[in-house]
Amino acid sequence: MVQWAGLPVRKISFEGVSEERLVTLRGHLPQGEGQPLDTDKVADSLRALFATGLFDSVEAVGTREGDGVAIVFRGAPRMFIGTVSVDGAKGATVNTQLERGSRLNPGTRFTEAKIKTALDVMRQVLAQNGFNEPAIHYDATPHPADQLTDIAFHVNSGVQSRVGKVTVTGESGMTAEEFQRLGRLRAGAKVNRETVSRALAGVLKHYRKQNRLEAEIKLESQKYAGHRVDYGFTATQGPVVKVVVEGASLDKGDIQRLIPIFQEGTVDDDLLNEGNRKLRDYFQSLGYFDVKVDHVTSKPSAGEVLIAYDVNLGAREHVERVSMDGNHYFDSATLKEILSVRAADTLDRRGAYSQALVSADEAALEGLYRNNGFSNVKVTAETSLKQNGETGASGASAQGAAEPLTVVYHIVEGQQERVGSVRLEGNEHVDAATLTPLMNTEAGQLLSPRNLAGDRDALVTHYMSLGFENPLIEVEEKQEANDATKTDVVFRIAEGKQVFVRNVLVTGLHYTRPQTVQPAITIRAGDPLSQTALEETQKNLYEYALFNEVNLAVQNPNGDEAYKTVLLQAIEARRWTFTYGGGFEVQTGTPVNGCQGLQASGVKCTPSGKTGISPRLLLALTRNNLFGREQSASVQGTYGLLEQKVDLIYQNPRFAGSRNFGFTFTGGYANSLDVTTYVASRLEAGFRLTQTYNRPGSTGLFRANTFIYAFDFRRVKVAEESLQVFPQFVPVLSTAVRVGGPSITWVRDTRDNPVDAHRGTYTSFQEFLSSGVFAAQASFNRLDTTNSSYYGWDKDKWVLARNTRYGQERAFGSDESRLLPLPERLYAGGATSLRGYSINAAGPRDPDTGFPIGGAAAFVNSTELRLPPVPLPYFGNALSFVVFHDMGNVFNNSRDVWPSLLRFSQPDRDACKTLSPPQGNPPTLPYPSGPPYSTGPSGACSFNYFSQTPGLGLRYHTPVGPIRLDFSYNLNPPIFPVNVDYSKAEPFSDQHVGEASHFNFFFSLGQTF
Amino acid sequence: MKLARTKRRLICAGTALGLGVCAAVAAQAPEARNGVVLDKVVAVVNNHAILESDVEREVRLTVLEPGGTGSEPRRDALQRLISRTLIQLQIRDEEVQAPLPSKEEVQARVQEFRTEVPACVHANCTTDDGWAEFLRSHELTETQVENYARLRLQLLAFIEQRFRQGINISHEEIEDYYRKTLLPQYHSGETPPKLDSVRQRIEEILLQEQVTKLFGAWLDTLRKQGNVEVLDPTLEPAQTENAGGGGQS
DSSP states (O other), rough: TTTTTTBBBEEEEEOOOOOOHHHHHTTSSSSOTTTTTOHHHHHHHHHHHHTTOEEEEEEEEEEEETTTTEEEEEEEEEEEEEEEEEEEOTTHHHHHHHHHHHTTOTTTOOHHHHHHHHHHHHHHHHHHOOOOSSSSEEEEEEEGTTTTTEEEEEEEEESEEEEEEEEEESSSSOOHHHHHHTTTTTTTTBBOOTTHHHHHHHHHHHHHTTTTTEEEEEEEEEEEEEEEEEEEEEEOOOEEEEEESSSOEEEHOOOOOOSSSHHTTTHHHHHHHHHHHHHHHHHHHTTTTOOEEEEEEEEEETTEEEEEEEOOOOOOOEEEEEEESOOOOHHHHHHHHHOOOOOSSSSSSSSSSHHHHHHHHHHHHHHHHHHTTTTEEEEEESSSHHHHHHHHTTTSSSSTTEEEEEEEEEEEOOOOOOOOOOOEESSSSSSSHHHHHOOOOOOOOOOHHHHHHHHHHHHHHHHHHBBBBSSSSEEEEEETTEEEEEEEEEEEEEOEEEEEEEEEEEEEESOOOOHHHHOOOOOOOTSBOOOHHHHHHHHHHTTTTTEEEEEEEEEETOOOOOEEEEEEEEEOEEEEEEEEEEEEEEEEEOOOTTGGGOOOOOOOTTTOOOOEEEEEEEEEEEEEGGGGSSSSEEEEEESSSEEEEEEEEEESGGEEEEEEEEEEEEEEEEEEEEEETTTEEEEEEEEEEEEOOOOOOOOTTTSSSSEEEEEEEEEEEEEEEGGOOGGGGHHHHTEEEEEEEEEEEEEEESSSSSOOSEEEEEEEEEEEEEEEEGGGSSSSEEEEEEEEEEETTTTTEEEEEEEEEEHHHHHHESHHHOOOOGGGGGGGOSTSSSSSSSSSSSSBTTTTTTTBOOOOEEEEEEEEEEEOOOOOOBBBBBBEEEEOOOOEEEEESSHHHHTTTTTOOTHHHHTTTTTOOBBBTTTBBOOOOOOOOTTOOOOOOOOSOOOEEEEEEEEEEEEEEEEEEEEEEEESSSEEEEOOOOTTSSSTTEEEEEESSSSEEEESSSOOO | HHHHHHHHHHHOOSSSHHHHHHHHHHHTTTTTTTTEEEEEEEEEEEEEEEEEHHHHHHEEEEEEHHOOOOOOOHHHHHHHHHHHHHHHHHHHHHHHOOOOOOHHHHHHHHHHHEEEEEHHHTTTTTTTHHHHHHHTTTTTOOHHHHHHHHHHHHHHHHHHHHHHTTOOOOOOHHHHHHHHHIIIGSSSSSSOOOHHHHHHHHHHHHHHHHHHHHHHHHHHHHHHHOOOOOGGGGGSSOOOOOOOOOOOO
16 A cells, blocks of 8 residues: 555545445545545545445455556445344234344344344243244345345244242241242243243232341242253242331331331331331321431341331421412512422311422522523522420420421522523534524513423434434523623534435235325435334324334434435235124113014013113224225114114225215114114114314314215115004104215314313314205205313312303205105203203103104203312222213204293193093094194104203223213103003003103213213 | 564664655555555444544554553554544533633643653654654654643543542552562663653553553443444454453344
8 A cells, every 4th residue: 555655546436345335435535536645535445334334344445547547445244134024923912022132233233143133032032931942044045136124033932831849938928839829830831931030029019018028038049951941939928017107107008008117028227217208208298297207127026027117206287388489580479389388277287398399489489580590599498397396395385286387498599690692603504593493581571491402402302304314403591791680592402314205115015905005204315314214104104093013214324325225114004804892871761672663572561761760882893904005995884772874984094085074984873872752763874074174373273174075875774663653653754764965063172181081172063964955855954063162270270161052953845845855853861961951862852652752953051170189998099079060951943942042941730731631443643733843743742942951970980081970860750641651551541740850860981972 | 561562663664764664554555455454444433434544643642651562563553543542532521611621731731752662762862853853763752752741631631620539540550560660671781760850741641550450341332322433354453362352232
């Protein structure tokens, strides 16, 4: 090399790694073409090439070319891990355990040493699962063009080992047999991942029950031979640890809760001292503010340790006053809001005080001041404990006597500082005009450490979104020389290196078409390698619901390449899924199943139904990833007492590739018995186009909107034999009717949690038109709207929730089509509606049978006060109560709604008491009186009033939402004439005036609204 | 150490002829299938490349060390480079703010080389001509020596902060090294430096030895993690040099 130093370099080329990957280095290497050969520059060029991470080794080879030298940078290309898969291992999750355990991270360097380590770890994992003689082999498939190697491990787990001999050494205090029993180490049982940990936990639990908190158990050895594993344990039971609290009364449960040695299962000084603090805080919370706690450990006898906590309660006091002085910038009322120490009041006779709370208050006050420019603030708490303590010590105050405690926070605010100037330094690739709007700190503002930290984070995040791998930002604060109230702020930015995406390699798409996922991949070749974009892509792909896992990795993460390859590895979900579930509701007013309408006999069919359980079974078979697209087809069935239905559903959640539009086609058959009056069947088909509408950045009406444009066509029929109505109505009401037409629904949902909301609103508006124009036999227009709002306070422990529903229908067209089919009418009543009535039982009733027949208008208003959880043994904080009031009703006409608003009792109740005796032979009932509404003649009994229903509910909160039990009391249930009861052998034998029940209860899942 | 240095002089003598021979040997050894290997990566430390030229330079710079070269100069040089690289990377990763040596400190250290290093004393380095001839004969440049001195000072500063805690070099140990190791390297008639003038440098050497012991375990861990690779088989340490040696991971 020395010989050739100074000769001109005529040509530079690369071997081993494709020129395309090194294109950014060409012309930028320290040793350039045309320049004299320089040993240092060649060395620096080698370093630059190696730093790309693309070579395992590299050398510079020179050859004479004419009067100069040609240099070839030649090396062995580095291979990186592509996909890693494991198959063949026995056990549901063992393949995944092995894959994770191998620690072969995609994108990182592939080496044989890593494979060897991975194999060792995998064997260990298999041994933990009871497979001690596995056979593992792997296929490494290189992809030289991408410098990637896919690794596929194939596992033959072999025979699962069984528990062999178990030996126990040490002062265990038990025989090996007892140890085996307690550790559930039955000889011959299959070894699995939990075998050892379960044994250790089981025996330890036994020791803890005996209060042997210092017990130690260890697995010393496990020897495998002949498909059996012999275990050797050492166990030392240790002494019985007895804890007593002297000087105060404390039950065993409280002792175990407060002294952490019981939770930790071990005894050491730190835990015992922690017990001191916890006992002190506990007694301080009871008003013993001057309590002193100490502990002494002794060994009264062999095998026993006594830990005696000595509690000197002192006088029981209350916090009389919490105040502060020295505060000028904030008034005391503002500061008190953030304090945890609290003076006693009517509801809290002692107030809140402990040393821990005082320390927290000091920190909170200082934090508040610092974030408002007082960087030198000092807060010191002063309490009157000392004097009281002395009084208590003298015996003047007997235990239980209330002695006041005062807490004063002395605040020395110091100088308030404002931001003098804000400067950015080092932002070479991003101009200040882009960065400044991201920051909160401005000149003239109060100097706030929180703002500065937030701004630094915002800048770092922005830089990372631009592909800067490791931006470093330091914030320098410097007080102005001529004005101590002003501090200049400089954000010093070390941008680091910007990295871009070379390409995105997608793997794992066996059934999914690449073009299906292409719109979700928002990171593209040439883009900055942004962590944000990577996460967004991952999130987008998960939204497709086509994949079980989506992993994103960067190839050659430690390399110095300017352009890097992104590895997008997807694991597709099963294409066929079968789901099932069940549930039930318990309530009053469950429609009676088996009631045979006109032919009913022996079945007690009442207009109010009966108290009962309505179970439900759900089954669904779904084919996902239909045609390699994000589309699915499913058959869903529901079987319950109230409804049996089967639906065929086709879903395309991204209609025409847009994430804002979805398309659904549904067809099915349903048989429902959710109104006591009849059994309805429905054969239907329809499609709907769903549009989500959110204007980015909007906080008002333009967010959280969904529009549904649908066209439904259905044939509804009421089973003639099931109808509980005036006999002459039966033929017309039981005729099958085609209903069809378009509908539009608008939903705006801003709730924080749809299952159990604390804040936000939910509004829906639905308009449906059924008309002969669309080949329907029933012509009507239906409008149904709801609005709910939620107001949480006190950290959302309390929630005031309200819901209002208004719906109206109007039939039109010829006479035949003017009568609203029974299943198409509006109903109210039940667990999620008007809780003063049983399910769908509110409003008009048949003038002769008294069974509910729905209406053409509905109004329901519910108001709930959801109370904070009540801590209870076993339930913890899972139980809470709800106080509610429901009001409203269902009406024959929409014009009846508003005049009924202030009508608190059923109008003209006498008319409802008028019974119609049968006439003629055979006996028949006279045709009902009253005007012909869309719902038919309604008789003389009016239901035009608002029922008022207060109630009490219980909520048991679970991860999937609350389980609900509501008790309601309808203050003004309606009465109605019952002229005929078809369930009796003599239908007219029991004419009477019926009355809906005052009391109802409902048990179901989820909040009411 | 003195013996080792003499051997090296025999192999690559500081004459014009010797230099030519030396260069020719260096050029012939890495002959590749289609040309001459000008330089290559011989080891990797946490993705940081150590080149053949680094090793050669380190071998040459060894002449500035009081201890001189060992029996395996290239292997030893590589091990020192590995250790030094690991320290440098540690400085970077821990974002340690070790003070950078000033120009004056660097010059002072270079002056020490010229006046204290036995080989240099023999070559009359105190004079500019002697120093220039010394550098030329060892294929070194003033800049390389300054960079070497700067790096050493920087690493020592880091060692002070990171590794020195808990290590104390006693006066007795320094005197012992002076008597038993340094003095025997001077021929009769040559004037060895006084103990006080080399006290600090001997302390550095002994400190380095102590640190190396602690460092060995750390290095061993890193190597097991595959962070140190020696690509050139001729530079792999002998199996017995476990703690300080590199190896294929």
